[in-house]
Amino acid sequence: MRLKNKVALVTGAASERSIGWGIARELASDGAAIVINDIPARRNELEERVGQLNAMGANSVMAPSDLTEPAQVEQMIDACIRAFGRLDIVCSNAGMIRWESFLDIKPATLRALVDINVKGNMLVCKAAAEQMIKRGEGGRIVVTSSVQTYFHFPITPVYGATKHAMHIFVGSLALELAPYNITVNHIGPGWVQTQMNDTSPELQTEASIQSQKEAIPLRRAGTTEEMASAVAYFISKEAAYTTGAYLPIDGGLSISKYSY
Amino acid sequence: MFDLSDQTVLMIGELSDLAAGVAAVFKEAGAEILVVYNSTSDPNLLRLYPDGTYLETSLYDPIELASTLANYTFQTVVISPGWFQHRSFLDSNASDIENAYRINFEHAIYSAQSAAKRLIEQGEGGVILFLSSVVSKMPTVETNLVGSSLASLEVIATMAAVDLAQYGIRVNVVAAGWLENSWAEPLLGVEGRMKEPTDIPLGKVGSTKSVGQACCFLASPMAEYITGVVLPVDGGFTLTKSLAQSPYRGTRQ
Numbered sequence: 001m002r003l004k005n006k007v008a009l010v011t012g013a014a015s016e017r018s019i020g021w022g023i024a025r026e027l028a029s030d031g032a033a034i035v036i037n038d039i040p041a042r043r044n045e046l047e048e049r050v051g052q053l054n055a056m057g058a059n060s061v062m063a064p065s066d067l068t069e070p071a072q073v074e075q076m077i078d079a080c081i082r083a084f085g086r087l088d089i090v091c092s093n094a095g096m097i098r099w100e101s102f103l104d105i106k107p108a109t110l111r112a113l114v115d116i117n118v119k120g121n122m123l124v125c126k127a128a129a130e131q132m133i134k135r136g137e138g139g140r141i142v143v144t145s146s147v148q149t150y151f152h153f154p155i156t157p158v159y160g161a162t163k164h165a166m167h168i169f170v171g172s173l174a175l176e177l178a179p180y181n182i183t184v185n186h187i188g189p190g191w192v193q194t195q196m197n198d199t200s201p202e203l204q205t206e207a208s209i210q211s212q213k214e215a216i217p218l219r220r221a222g223t224t225e226e227m228a229s230a231v232a233y234f235i236s237k238e239a240a241y242t243t244g245a246y247l248p249i250d251g252g253l254s255i256s257k258y259s260y
Numbered sequence: 261m262f263d264l265s266d267q268t269v270l271m272i273g274e275l276s277d278l279a280a281g282v283a284a285v286f287k288e289a290g291a292e293i294l295v296v297y298n299s300t301s302d303p304n305l306l307r308l309y310p311d312g313t314y315l316e317t318s319l320y321d322p323i324e325l326a327s328t329l330a331n332y333t334f335q336t337v338v339i340s341p342g343w344f345q346h347r348s349f350l351d352s353n354a355s356d357i358e359n360a361y362r363i364n365f366e367h368a369i370y371s372a373q374s375a376a377k378r379l380i381e382q383g384e385g386g387v388i389l390f391l392s393s394v395v396s397k398m399p400t401v402e403t404n405l406v407g408s409s410l411a412s413l414e415v416i417a418t419m420a421a422v423d424l425a426q427y428g429i430r431v432n433v434v435a436a437g438w439l440e441n442s443w444a445e446p447l448l449g450v451e452g453r454m455k456e457p458t459d460i461p462l463g464k465v466g467s468t469k470s471v472g473q474a475c476c477f478l479a480s481p482m483a484e485y486i487t488g489v490v491l492p493v494d495g496g497f498t499l500t501k502s503l504a505q506s507p508y509r510g511t512r513q
């Protein structure tokens with residue numbers, strides 16, 4: 001129970017197959033009180049997740065908020081404080097992908113991806129950091145970026161750009177928040193079979209799944225538990241001296257153009 | 261496009277088909293070619309080079325090298341490392357490691373050092389270019405020694421750029437992608453790849469000429485404010501992830 005008396009917020013955790021849910025369960029099993037977030041339209045799922053966490057013996061509440069709206073981000077942070085009196089750990093994980101090659105980029109998609117993948121993360125980190133600074137006991141922020149931090153795919157240029165942006169953002173945030181003993185790091189999931197990937201049916205054919213596996217040196221998709229382990233490390237006391245770091249968890253996907 | 265007729269280009273290092281192709285482009289741009297090559301190089305490669313002055317020397321010995329260079333005047337220096345061999349990690353032995361680092365790292369450093377000292381003596385600045393490969397930035401199958409030795413060299417190059425800036429000497433690296441040359445043969449030999457490499461965004465493998473043109477640009481006054489960069493000339497090869505397995509499956513069974 002290494003996270004006893006700690007309070008963690010995890011955004012984008014409504015789906016039972018999501019990385020956010022993997023993170024929430026991992027932190028709950030280590031004793032943290034959990035606030036889980038997703039968009040208000042997914043309130044029912046959040047309710048179910050809270051039920052599951054409480055059944056595990058964890059303390060948890062939900063905070064449905066659209067993170068592209070500054071006022072709703074504030075409400076979410078307020079909900080954390082109201083429920084548990086503090087906020088120690090923030091896993092800024094909500095995000096969205098669209099498959100549109102460069103010439104097909106639509107203004108609405110462009111706006112939507114920037115709104116959640118860039119602005120959403122920034123608003124959450126800002127509101128959370130203000131809380132942590134006010135309390136004066138330091139804190140931990142972990143952003144979920146992607147292997148696309150460094151490696152890009154022609155079918156997802158905007159997504160790639162927003163994820164690469166997080167690398168620079170996390171670095172400058174780590175610099176600015178270091179005097180307050182707040183560490184900021186990010187994880188780069190490779191391929192995880194979450195709902196996010198369901199939105200591209202062409203990626204779900206037998207042949208496509210096979211070729212995605214072959215492109216990964218370890219020859220399989222990652223699990224949400226494996227993403228959560230990396231987050232658990234970044235927030236552990238062992239990682240207290242690690243800030244501004246990026247850890248890909250991708251089975252080797254981003255090492256090279258090809259697997260062997 | 262480039263008029264380098266006021267330049268003598270010193271090509272120094274191992275003889276190779278890549279360096280020969282680069283020399284040919286400089287020659288076409290009007291430059292005089294001076295080739296100082298290591299005595300252990302394969303002399304058969306000399307037939308690939310354009311007209312110029314050719315001197316055999318020992319790159320092991322910085323003092324001998326310096327005395328050789330003292331007799332010549334040049335404005336641009338091209339450092340040509342020469343250990344380009346496919347070796348699986350498990351099959352790399354101590355002498356492979358030794359050779360890769362001696363040729364691609366130590367010799368290249370001595371060459372650059374001696375040439376830089378001569379440029380400083382001449383007192384008019386100059387340009388030093390290192391020939392490298394994109395396997396130094398992206399690991400590929402069976403390139404652990406080439407890639408790591410060239411990666412080491414690129415750090416030296418960028419630090420040399422800092423040190424030599426005060427003398428008006430610019431230092432840059434040109435990193436080649438897959439070329440139609442001897443090193444790439446095992447890869448390009450895979451059926452059909454030569455014609456249609458779908459995994460290179462520009463749709464074709466490169467030529468030594470394309471590398472030479474990048475070198476001419478960096479040696480020209482057009483690049484007067486560019487120093488310490490690694491310029492990939494790879495048709496976009498390293499930009500993307502391929503969903504296929506490597507067409508080059510290695511030499512290890």
Ligand SMILES: NC(=O)c1ccc[n+]([C@@H]2O[C@H](COP(=O)([O-])OP(=O)(O)OC[C@H]3O[C@@H](n4cnc5c(N)ncnc54)[C@H](O)[C@@H]3O)[C@@H](O)[C@H]2O)c1
Pocket residue numbers: 011012013014015017018019020037038039042065066067068093094095096097116120144145146147188189190191192193194195196197
């Ligand atoms: N699954 C993968 O292969 C993969 C790979 C790399 C990175 N990622 C990243 O992992 C993170 C989690 O994604 P996932 O794979 O679990 O998919 P997911 O779709 O299950 O989770 C993302 C969640 O974010 C929520 N969300 C979107 N916009 C929101 C908003 N405005 N406000 C609040 N919540 C919002 C969604 O409703 C969704 O539940 C994302 O940032 C994603 O980019 C996933």
